[in-house]
Amino acid sequence: xxxxxxxGRYLEACNCEAICPCRRVGGRDGGRAQFQLCxxxxxxxxxxxxxxxxxxxxxxxxxxxxxxxxxxxxxxRVRLYVDARADAPRQAALAxxxxxxxxxxxxxxxxxAIKEVYGxxxxxxxxxxxxxxxxxxxxxxxxxxxxxxxxxxxxVSCGIPGHDHPGEELVHEMLEVDDDPLTxxxxxxxxxxxSFDYTSxxxxxxxxxxx
Amino acid sequence: xxxxxxxxxxxxxxxLALSAAAWxxxxxxxxxMGMAMSISxxxxxxxxVTMLAAMMLPATAPLAVAYGRVAxxxxxxxxxxxxxxxxxxxxxxxxxxxxxxxxxxxRGAVASMTTSPLGHLALAGVLALAGLYQLSPLKxxxxxxxxxPLGFIMHHNFDSGAVGGLLxxxxxxxxxLGCCWALMAVLTVTGLMSLPWMAVLxxxxxxxxxxxxxxxxxxxxxxxxxxxxxxxxVL
Numbered sequence: 001x002x003x004x005x006x007x008g009r010y011l012e013a014c015n016c017e018a019i020c021p022c023r024r025v026g027g028r029d030g031g032r033a034q035f036q037l038c039x040x041x042x043x044x045x046x047x048x049x050x051x052x053x054x055x056x057x058x059x060x061x062x063x064x065x066x067x068x069x070x071x072x073x074x075x076x077r078v079r080l081y082v083d084a085r086a087d088a089p090r091q092a093a094l095a096x097x098x099x100x101x102x103x104x105x106x107x108x109x110x111x112x113a114i115k116e117v118y119g120x121x122x123x124x125x126x127x128x129x130x131x132x133x134x135x136x137x138x139x140x141x142x143x144x145x146x147x148x149x150x151x152x153x154x155x156v157s158c159g160i161p162g163h164d165h166p167g168e169e170l171v172h173e174m175l176e177v178d179d180d181p182l183t184x185x186x187x188x189x190x191x192x193x194x195s196f197d198y199t200s201x202x203x204x205x206x207x208x209x210x211x
Numbered sequence: 212x213x214x215x216x217x218x219x220x221x222x223x224x225x226x227l228a229l230s231a232a233a234w235x236x237x238x239x240x241x242x243x244m245g246m247a248m249s250i251s252x253x254x255x256x257x258x259x260v261t262m263l264a265a266m267m268l269p270a271t272a273p274l275a276v277a278y279g280r281v282a283x284x285x286x287x288x289x290x291x292x293x294x295x296x297x298x299x300x301x302x303x304x305x306x307x308x309x310x311x312x313x314x315x316x317x318r319g320a321v322a323s324m325t326t327s328p329l330g331h332l333a334l335a336g337v338l339a340l341a342g343l344y345q346l347s348p349l350k351x352x353x354x355x356x357x358x359x360p361l362g363f364i365m366h367h368n369f370d371s372g373a374v375g376g377l378l379x380x381x382x383x384x385x386x387x388l389g390c391c392w393a394l395m396a397v398l399t400v401t402g403l404m405s406l407p408w409m410a411v412l413x414x415x416x417x418x419x420x421x422x423x424x425x426x427x428x429x430x431x432x433x434x435x436x437x438x439x440x441x442x443x444x445v446l
């Protein structure tokens with residue numbers, strides 16, 4: 001399997017109220033989503049990275065989707081948007097990594113839950129990570145605008161970037177996804193900003209390398 | 212599709228329809244306008260605004276739609292994209308007074324620049340200067356701002372009402388002016404009603420702002436314009 005690594009910044013928004021009950025807060029594991037449906041938009045900005053010999057720095061990707069807490073196995077159904085500025089091999093690499101087909105950290109963190117991919121679509125993506133002014137925009141399909149950080153003394157982490165990358169809980173002004181069959185809009189719900197470091201290595205090998 | 216999306220996409224479509232109608236008017240009136248060497252100020256402004264609507268609205272529609280969505284989420288009106296577009300057009304209309312002043316100052320000579328020896332040199336000079344501006348950091352900064360609807364929205368805390376929309380549109384118009392004034396200067400010296408030039412520049416502006424390789428394209432166009440200016444001067 002191709003050796004790869006992506007590092008960068010992660011931003012998400014979902015329909016739970018802050019702090020999202022899925023988060024690990026102060027070392028205490030999260031649980032069920034607040035409502036029956038968890039509807040979300042996740043964004044990755046790759047600051048440095050490679051997929052084999054291919055440089056991946058500067059690329060963007062957004063995943064929109066939902067899961068139903070009452071559905072057996074709680075499967076995720078998602079659509080992935082990959083950076084339209086990238087060439088086809090880079091877009092394919094982004095999709096393979098973030099959908100778990102290339103193994104590694106995403107496969108361990110979250111992609112096992114993805115049971116249906118509505119599609120992978122190249123799109124014009126904007127992601128702003130500036131503190132207090134975070135936002136996501138994908139053509140006419142996804143709009144996320146942050147309102148402010150949600151102040152918390154406890155350390156907050158999310159399983160998607162990984163609990164080894166604690167970040168900051170946010171309150172969003174708006175989360176809007178409009179790309180059939182994903183259609184939802186929320187005001188004043190939660191979000192999360194963190195860094196991420198995804199690699200093709202298994203956690204066992206990484207730990208071995210680190211020690 | 213959500214109601215907010217449907218409405219704002221409808222507004223985006225309305226802006227494009229307005230642009231199409233403006234193109235129709237320009238094409239229908241082109242022969243009459245091309246022959247008119249002296250026109251009244253209201254007629255000039257009418258042409259200028261029609262030309263702006265035709266050329267600029269398609270390029271700026273994505274930002275107007277994005278602004279409308281966020282302003283509506285912030286409690287603004289359902290038609291927040293409209294005052295935004297009005298503010299944008301107002302700023303560009305004001306900018307149109309500059310070529311009008313030049314037109315009056317030169318007593319209409321700009322209208323026949325391409326056919327007089329002096330106009331030939333002026334065309335070469337404007338093409339070269341506009342090309343150099345295309346390569347400047349200021350052009351790059353303005354173009355990056357125009358290419359980032361979300362960045363514009365996140366860095367401008369305007370009130371979501373009609374006045375806020377008007378101010379936001381004016382502010383975006385200022386970035387757009389910084390981006391496109393040199394291209395419009397080229398259009399002015401080639402004759403305001405030159406449909407082929409209008410079409411070429413409208414496509415260039417649309418691509419610069421919305422195509423994924425827009426930044427690179429603006430530089431290529433800049434080099435092309437400098438070379439074109441030299442060519443016009445030599446020939």
